[in-house]
Amino acid sequence: MLSFLKNEVAAAAQTLFGQTIDANAIQLNPTPPEFKGDCTIVVFPFTKFSKLGPEPTATAIGNQLMLQVPTLAEFNVVKGFLNLTLTDHFWLNQFQTKFNQEKVNNISPNNKRVMVEYSSPNTNKPLHLGHVRNNLLGHAIAEILQAAGNHVIKANLINDRGIHICKSMIAWQKFGNGETPSTAHLKGDHLVGKYYVLFDQAYKKEIAQLMSEGKSEDEAKAQAPIILEAQNMLRDWEDGNEAVLSLWKTMNEWVYAGFNETYAKMGVSFDKMYYESQTYLLGKDIIKEGLDAGVFFQKPDNSVWIDLTADGLDQKLVQRSDGTSVYITQDIGTAQKKYDDFNIDQSIYVVGNEQDYHFKVLQLICKKLNKPYAEGIYHMSYGMVELPTGKMKSREGTVVDADDLMKEMIESAKTITESAGKDQGFSEQEKSELYNDIGLGALKFFLLKIDPKKKMLFNPEESIDFHGFTGPFVQYTHARIQSILRKATEENSHATINLSETHSLNNEEKELVMALLQLNNKIKEAADNLSPAIIANYAYQVAKSFNTFYAEHSVLKAENTQKEFRLALATYTAKVLKYTLHLIGIHAPNKM
RNA sequence: GGUCCCGUAGCUCAGUUGGAUAGAGCGACAGCCUUCUAAGCUGUAGGCCUUUGGUUCGAAUCCAAACGGGAUCACCA
Numbered sequence: 001m002l003s004f005l006k007n008e009v010a011a012a013a014q015t016l017f018g019q020t021i022d023a024n025a026i027q028l029n030p031t032p033p034e035f036k037g038d039c040t041i042v043v044f045p046f047t048k049f050s051k052l053g054p055e056p057t058a059t060a061i062g063n064q065l066m067l068q069v070p071t072l073a074e075f076n077v078v079k080g081f082l083n084l085t086l087t088d089h090f091w092l093n094q095f096q097t098k099f100n101q102e103k104v105n106n107i108s109p110n111n112k113r114v115m116v117e118y119s120s121p122n123t124n125k126p127l128h129l130g131h132v133r134n135n136l137l138g139h140a141i142a143e144i145l146q147a148a149g150n151h152v153i154k155a156n157l158i159n160d161r162g163i164h165i166c167k168s169m170i171a172w173q174k175f176g177n178g179e180t181p182s183t184a185h186l187k188g189d190h191l192v193g194k195y196y197v198l199f200d201q202a203y204k205k206e207i208a209q210l211m212s213e214g215k216s217e218d219e220a221k222a223q224a225p226i227i228l229e230a231q232n233m234l235r236d237w238e239d240g241n242e243a244v245l246s247l248w249k250t251m252n253e254w255v256y257a258g259f260n261e262t263y264a265k266m267g268v269s270f271d272k273m274y275y276e277s278q279t280y281l282l283g284k285d286i287i288k289e290g291l292d293a294g295v296f297f298q299k300p301d302n303s304v305w306i307d308l309t310a311d312g313l314d315q316k317l318v319q320r321s322d323g324t325s326v327y328i329t330q331d332i333g334t335a336q337k338k339y340d341d342f343n344i345d346q347s348i349y350v351v352g353n354e355q356d357y358h359f360k361v362l363q364l365i366c367k368k369l370n371k372p373y374a375e376g377i378y379h380m381s382y383g384m385v386e387l388p389t390g391k392m393k394s395r396e397g398t399v400v401d402a403d404d405l406m407k408e409m410i411e412s413a414k415t416i417t418e419s420a421g422k423d424q425g426f427s428e429q430e431k432s433e434l435y436n437d438i439g440l441g442a443l444k445f446f447l448l449k450i451d452p453k454k455k456m457l458f459n460p461e462e463s464i465d466f467h468g469f470t471g472p473f474v475q476y477t478h479a480r481i482q483s484i485l486r487k488a489t490e491e492n493s494h495a496t497i498n499l500s501e502t503h504s505l506n507n508e509e510k511e512l513v514m515a516l517l518q519l520n521n522k523i524k525e526a527a528d529n530l531s532p533a534i535i536a537n538y539a540y541q542v543a544k545s546f547n548t549f550y551a552e553h554s555v556l557k558a559e560n561t562q563k564e565f566r567l568a569l570a571t572y573t574a575k576v577l578k579y580t581l582h583l584i585g586i587h588a589p590n591k592m
Numbered sequence: 593g594g595u596c597c598c599g600u601a602g603c604u605c606a607g608u609u610g611g612a613u614a615g616a617g618c619g620a621c622a623g624c625c626u627u628c629u630a631a632g633c634u635g636u637a638g639g640c641c642u643u644u645g646g647u648u649c650g651a652a653u654c655c656a657a658a659c660g661g662g663a664u665c666a667c668c669a
Contacts, residue, residue: 032612042611044649054649080649081612122669159669276669303667312595313665320667327669356596357664383597384663391662420631438631450605453597455662457604467631468617469605476631484628525608537606540616551624551633570628592631 001094001517002028002039005069005084009041012064019049036076037083038514044080054080088505092565095513096497099568104575107520109149115338116142116380117155118350119268123255124164125193127262128399129458130352130385130392133447137382138350139268140448140532140584147583148527153342157274157334160252166233168192169247170226171199181254187261187403188254196394202226238324265406267440267585272341274334280325282333286369287319295368306365316361331362339373346376348530353381353453380530383455385447400460406440409464413439416466422592437587438472445471448584449536469540474577475588477543481574482590484555488567493556495567503562508549512569515545516576523583532584539580546573 010023031037043058050057055077062075062082071090076083118138146152172195181188203226210220236244290296296304304319319329338347359379366374392399414435417423423431446464450456466472526534555566578588
């Protein structure tokens with residue numbers, strides 16, 4: 001929005017010093033609050049050809065700009081910094097242009113097709129806090145990429161096969177007494193998860209028993225009857241045993257019903273579901289292709305490998321000696337399938353950073369196979385959520401359950417809202433929606449305000465805040481504005497910007513206008529960095545600017561054009577807040 | 593041990609890709625509700641940006657090393 005100044009500075013340098021410079025190379029920064037000015041040109045690089053010290057150089061350019069740029073109000077020079085102040089008319093004009101557009105986001109679509117894969121759960125246990133971060137990140141990244149003009153396909157790859165689901169099945173057969181989600185009054189994913197834990201307990205007991213009979217730990221682990229049963233079942237599953245398949249389908253259906261409930265509560269959705277049971281064989285054709293091409297090699301026991309030592313990695317197994325596929329085999333196949341299905345330019349995997357190595361290998365393999373989609377593979381590697389006690393482990397019960405956490409957050413929202421007496425005049429239905437919006441708003445903002453690449457700490461002892469740099473803070477600011485706008489409608493006041501009447505902006509108004517005008521840049525920045533945190537921080541900044549303005553100046557008690565302008569400012573702020581919250585999956589209530 | 597990530601206020605985190613006196617929130621302390629919603633606003637205290645060297649007009653930011661923390665290196669997924 002201010003980048004035109006770079007061209008003006010380049011022109012000024014041409015006029016003053018006869019030097020042609022690249023306008024894009026000019027450093028244009030926001031002026032720090034302790035100095036006067038809207039933006040700052042760093043003139044140190046100019047001293048080379050100006051043959052002057054930093055200050056005279058800056059002054060010379062400043063004087064030249066005053067001649068060239070009618071919207072420039074004044075300038076000042078501190079050392080090598082040229083601080084420029086634009087006229088209020090300029091800012092009002094910029095704001096008016098935005099205000100008159102129907103949508104706050106006017107980024108035009110590009111032709112890029114991007115798939116974002118996220119969630120990708122196992123079907124043997126319910127979702128925990130780690131999955132919540134994954135799902136919210138994936139959903140927000142998809143929204144942001146779409147807002148930045150991409151065509152986005154949201155995908156979920158469900159890991160529905162393997163030894164882990166067999167463990168739950170065996171335990172259910174042994175201990176379940178035919179229990180179902182409806183007889184147990186338990187969500188399906190929690191029921192299946194319960195049997196996964198029961199399996200592990202029984203397994204540990206058997207291991208202890210065998211060890212007391214003199215077996216080594218490794219022997220005991222390999223020979224425990226219950227693990228042998230599970231392995232048998234996996235073989236039966238792969239052989240297509242009807243009874244096993246039938247139970248597998250039933251239990252997976254329970255889990256999907258549970259997941260769908262959790263997804264709906266979280267507010268995430270998918271355009272395409274992939275199931276590993278349907279894709280795990282796909283990679284094998286590509287393995288054969290790679291063997292023929294000499295990209296892979298076979299060991300005497302028939303296992304297939306790729307040698308990545310020249311790339312600084314290790315030798316990596318891509319197919320077992322018995323011909324069955326491993327994790328990477330399946331991913332090679334799925335990568336191909338995604339490309340075939342949707343002709344995507346980019347394939348983003350939202351997966352934890354513990355799998356950095358895996359995705360490096362995956363991309364390298366696809367490159368060596370000369371796959372057209374190899375360059376488009378991108379691992380969006382996010383940091384783990386850790387508890388004060390360390391990493392979460394499902395089997396050891398040190399997890400924060402997703403459903404429990406959301407429920408607690410909604411209950412906290414209820415308590416806080418009630419004690420503040422802010423739910424008066426709401427119907428029961430509206431109350432319940434409000435508590436949902438606020439509780440989940442707090443949770444989502446808490447998880448998304450942090451740079452996704454960094455690991456984050458969650459302390460269950462300390463409740464997630466509803467004050468300060470939080471979701472409810474931004475929601476509250478939005479609701480507050482809606483309240484003003486309702487009153488304005490009642491008194492038949494209108495929001496307009498009248499440029500013919502010159503009136504000046506005060507500091508708070510100007511700061512808010514400048515913040516609001518940054519929206520499109522922030523969306524692009526967030527999309528480039530795949531970082532919802534940039535949006536969350538921006539939403540907070542806008543809300544904070546508004547609240548500062550709100551505390552100093554009245555909207556409804558202002559007069560004439562100033563009142564109309566402030567109403568426009570409030571209207572547009574509310575739009576931006578609602579939209580940015582939407583990008584990170586948070587609903588903005590009109591009253592709270 | 594190899595590879596990769598991280599280290600900023602008591603705590604949780606920003607820091608515009610190399611610019612001015614390093615910023616928020618929480619917690620602590622002091623103020624502000626006859627005036628548009630106090631889930632708010634204003635102020636005070638709190639810092640060897642882990643350390644050392646290098647690059648230059650200029651470094652929390654780039655490079656190197658050390659120290660500290662984490663991840664990963666399965667015929668698991």
